[in-house]
Amino acid sequence: MIYRIYFQKFLFRYLVILLVTISTDLSAQKYAAYVTDNIYAVHFKDKENTPYSVDKPLAYLSQRSIDRRNKYSIAITKDDLPVDPVYIEKINETGAYVSATSRWSNSVLVYASGEMINLIQKLDFVEKVVYVKPGAGKFKQYDVHPKWMNEEVFPVQGQGSKNDYEYGYAFAQIDQLNGIPVHKQGFAGEGVIIAVLDGGFQKANEVKGLAHLFESGRIVMEKNIVEPHRSIYDEDISSHGTLVLSCMGGYLAEEYVGTAPQASYALIRTEDTPTEYLIEEYFWMIGAEVADSLGADIINSSLGYIDFDDPLMNHKYSDMDGNTAVTSIAAKRAVDRGIFVNVSAGNSGNNSEWPWVGSPADVPDALSLGAVKLDGEIASFSSIGPNGTGYPKPDVVACGSGAYVILPENTIGTAFGTSFSSPITCGLVACIIGAAPLRTPDEILKAVQKSADRYPAHDIRYGYGIPNFGKVLNTLGIFSYENKTGSKLVYYPNPVFDVLYINNTDLLIKSIEIYDITGRLIKHETADAHQIPVTVKDIYAGFIFVKVIYDNAMSEMIKCVILK
Numbered sequence: 062m063i064y065r066i067y068f069q070k071f072l073f074r075y076l077v078i079l080l081v082t083i084s085t086d087l088s089a090q091k092y093a094a095y096v097t098d099n100i101y102a103v104h105f106k107d108k109e110n111t112p113y114s115v116d117k118p119l120a121y122l123s124q125r126s127i128d129r130r131n132k133y134s135i136a137i138t139k140d141d142l143p144v145d146p147v148y149i150e151k152i153n154e155t156g157a158y159v160s161a162t163s164r165w166s167n168s169v170l171v172y173a174s175g176e177m178i179n180l181i182q183k184l185d186f187v188e189k190v191v192y193v194k195p196g197a198g199k200f201k202q203y204d205v206h207p208k209w210m211n212e213e214v215f216p217v218q219g220q221g222s223k224n225d226y227e228y229g230y231a232f233a234q235i236d237q238l239n240g241i242p243v244h245k246q247g248f249a250g251e252g253v254i255i256a257v258l259d260g261g262f263q264k265a266n267e268v269k270g271l272a273h274l275f276e277s278g279r280i281v282m283e284k285n286i287v288e289p290h291r292s293i294y295d296e297d298i299s300s301h302g303t304l305v306l307s308c309m310g311g312y313l314a315e316e317y318v319g320t321a322p323q324a325s326y327a328l329i330r331t332e333d334t335p336t337e338y339l340i341e342e343y344f345w346m347i348g349a350e351v352a353d354s355l356g357a358d359i360i361n362s363s364l365g366y367i368d369f370d371d372p373l374m375n376h377k378y379s380d381m382d383g384n385t386a387v388t389s390i391a392a393k394r395a396v397d398r399g400i401f402v403n404v405s406a407g408n409s410g411n412n413s414e415w416p417w418v419g420s421p422a423d424v425p426d427a428l429s430l431g432a433v434k435l436d437g438e439i440a441s442f443s444s445i446g447p448n449g450t451g452y453p454k455p456d457v458v459a460c461g462s463g464a465y466v467i468l469p470e471n472t473i474g475t476a477f478g479t480s481f482s483s484p485i486t487c488g489l490v491a492c493i494i495g496a497a498p499l500r501t502p503d504e505i506l507k508a509v510q511k512s513a514d515r516y517p518a519h520d521i522r523y524g525y526g527i528p529n530f531g532k533v534l535n536t537l538g539i540f541s542y543e544n545k546t547g548s549k550l551v552y553y554p555n556p557v558f559d560v561l562y563i564n565n566t567d568l569l570i571k572s573i574e575i576y577d578i579t580g581r582l583i584k585h586e587t588a589d590a591h592q593i594p595v596t597v598k599d600i601y602a603g604f605i606f607v608k609v610i611y612d613n614a615m616s617e618m619i620k621c622v623i624l625k
Contacts, residue, residue, distance in 0.1 A: 125356025250324025256352030259302030260332030320488025386420030407444030432461025564592030
């Protein structure tokens with residue numbers, strides 16, 4: 062039996078910001094002792110006396126995170142350094158409680174009374190204090206948030222389409238993006254880490270269609286930024302993230318296949334679903350920082366921020382400039398560190414007072430997703446552009462009206478919201494990242510935009526239209542021998558002008574040899590890596606043959622064309 066879920070236009074307005082690494086020793090009892098106090102973001106003036114150094118990044122970043130920066134020649138800066146621990150200690154000395162810290166905004170989240178905040182504001186190293194949430198008992202608690210739509214479930218009869226890969230119900234939403242050729246070339250997200258910032262992952266660890274991720278160790282992180290003492294899988298926590306995860310990582314033979322079934326996932330809860338306050342943007346920033354530290358390649362966020370339970374926190378349309386909202390700042394900083402950011406445009410298209418995209422969908426460097434039906438018609442709830450400066454948004458659209466998902470009840474349903482067009486697209490972007498790991502986020506973003514069916518024209522609802530990921534492969538010149546030999550060798554672009562990128566996720570490349578069409582050796586380079594760039598601009602135009610030699614003495618030959 063299939064179930065159809067109708068989510069109201071604000072149901073997927075989760076807001077996320079990856080600001081703080083929350084102390085792992087925060088017990089439920091200690092947490093409870095402070096929740097009656099208001100919460101503030103305390104920003105500091107500097108990091109001058111921090112014991113951390115840009116020269117020793119392993120103290121606060123993983124090796125994978127450092128490798129990502131090195132790959133794109135991105136420097137580690139003071140913004141990457143953790144908050145000065147002396148400042149944290151002095152805040153705690155006022156009687157307040159520091160629950161989390163943010164590297165990128167140089168701030169901490171603090172539970173504090175009015176008297177404590179007065180003391181904190183007088184500290185000479187404090188730049189500003191921002192009120193982000195009232196204490197427990199002082200804010201609205203809703204069984205169903207008024208900005209969300211009630212979930213209605215109806216039984217529906219039918220069967221999903223099938224093809225050689227047995228996609229089942231997911232076939233149409235992947236085929237709409239021409240994602241089938243991507244999988245057929247052997248690109249399904251292997252080696253890529255997707256950080257999912259969401260409101261909760263109810264029973265995700267019990268869902269059959271997600272079991273393969275847990276069994277193979279591809280859930281690489283489980284983190285609850287909002288309530289560190291609670292599991293992200295609790296029965297009474299939001300199931301939204303579970304549905305989002307299924308769009309990418311789901312797999313049920315002959316019933317359902319997600320867009321990146323072989324990727325790895327970091328599950329990060331950043332949304333406090335019963336309420337809507339500015340603190341959630343800081344949580345989102347903290348979540349993004351966690352994803353960065355882990356070494357994630359891509360962030361998917363089906364959350365967006367416009368207005369809050371306290372109207373004084375509300376954003377103005379002019380704030381949607383890609384640089385003002387906390388989540389927008391965080392998304393931009395993530396991109397600046399080599400992370401591809403994929404976000405929902407929002408579900409306010411029917412709202413006459415605010416039909417526009419929210420934060421962080423306003424960020425030019427992020428891929429913002431609107432929603433269409435499977436027939437390509439725009440969903441009326443899909444938020445429109447441009448952003449607050451007139452920059453074209455959304456970027457592209459995908460199925461978000463009647464999208465198939467796997468439910469926590471181990472059934473398949475249909476869902477409505479840009480919350481689902483985002484992960485459906487994100488999974489295919491992850492496949493491209495896995496196929497071309499040396500391509501920058503900006504190169505992939507532009508390739509996705511240019512592949513869309515309306516490009517170069519832009520529409521305030523459709524963006525550049527429905528992307529074509531088979532075309533993205535061709536645009537980036539990505540080729541694979543996966544179906545011919547079982548090899549994981551990938552090379553791009555072809556034709557090539559200056560640099561040919563070669564990678565193999567399974568085997569270590571020891572050297573390459575380049576031969577001209579007569580069989581003459583014209584270049585030889587040694588290596589000791591899974592992926593290498595080979596400069597060919599010094600070779601004359603025409604066909605070349607590249608021999609890739611591995612550490613096990615095996616080799617493969619590929620054919621390329623050099624253009625001038």
